[in-house]
Amino acid sequence: MTNPYISAGVAAAVAALVGFGAGYQVNNMTTSTKITELEAKVTELETKVAEAAKLEVPTDEEATAALQKTTFKGSSMRITECQKHPVIPGVICNGTVSDSSGWSMPKSLPFAKIDGAWAYAN
Known part of the structure; x- marks a missing residue:
């Protein structure tokens, strides 16, 4: 059992x-x-x-064209670095701004893309 x-x-x-x-x-x-x-x-x-x-950034030629439409007429810009702008839509680019007389100065300038074209956003 x-x-x-x-x-x-x-x-x-x-x-x-x-x-x-x-x-x-x-x-x-x-x-x-x-x-x-x-x-x-x-x-x-x-x-x-x-x-x-x-990050979409302007070329040197696009930045130059944008500057020549403003108070920087006759100037050109050689961009060294761009980053997102902290306040406005667009970017802020560091580079050297030169004019036709040979004057050049390092600058940080804001750019925004409007209707497919870069504009100086001052």
């Missing part, structure tokens, strides 16, 4: 192992799903950052 306590103990042990195994599998699937979702979010954010990092 079998002992009912032993049978109950074996049944409880088997049930515990099945429960632990099922819990582990569910946890593993949930974690895998979360990891996949997070990887997709990271990829999306990396794409957005790459798009935002693309």
